Amino acid sequence: MAGEIPDLIATERAGTGKGAARQARRDGLVPGIVYGGEKEPLPINIPFNVLLKRLKAGRFLSTLFNLKVEGQDDVRVICRGVQRDVVKDLPTHVDFMRLHRTSRINLFIPVEIVGEEVAPGVKKGGVVTHVRTEVELMVTAGEIPDHITLDVSNGNIGDVYHISDVTLPKGSRAVIERDFVIANIAAPASLGGGAADEDEAEVEATEEAGAEE
DSSP states (O other): OOOOOEEEEEOOOOSHHHHHHHHHHTTTTTEEEOOOOSOEEEHHHHEEEEEHHHHHHHGGGGGGEEEETSSSOOEEEEEEEEEEEEOOOOOEHHHEEEEOOTTTEEEEEEEEOGGGGGOOOHHHTTEEEEEEEEEEEEEEETTTOOOEEEEOOOOOOEEEEEEEGGGGOOOOOEEEEEOOOOOOOOOTTOOOOOHHHHHHHHHHHHHHHHOOO
């Protein structure tokens, strides 16, 4: 289970409609709504600076939050939309969806590499290259892993590791369907050429394809 789901603190918004939303923005707040979970929609306000910082940190639409609103039970939510000012590109409204423990969502999960210190390729001077430090998985909200583990303890120079080399947690799967690269063991730069160059070419192609997705 993920040990640290970030808190997102909001306040309940008094009143709905354009008037209440405009007042919230004048007060330095961003209006939003929390829906789903077989409960009535809850209008909220989030401090503008807090939301902007979260947005700049990235992965906002694929981060699970523990929403805390005074007078309400804490609830796990995921953002389902951010409206922005067409001129300033700043957030003007945000939508969150409540999640059950059985809800299926896409999240970025860190990749932990183990066994580097005993890998034959590393002992010969090879270097483990981390192509992806995190992988987007479809997971169950109540069973979110802290990380996935790649074991390279038997790796030699030139070995390339794909997502298929990782045992994913039960009930989860990679969002990208192809067998993409997550790490490799490259030859020392002093050796040059050979299989290492081929591995790097594959890594670069993988990264470019990933960027397009």
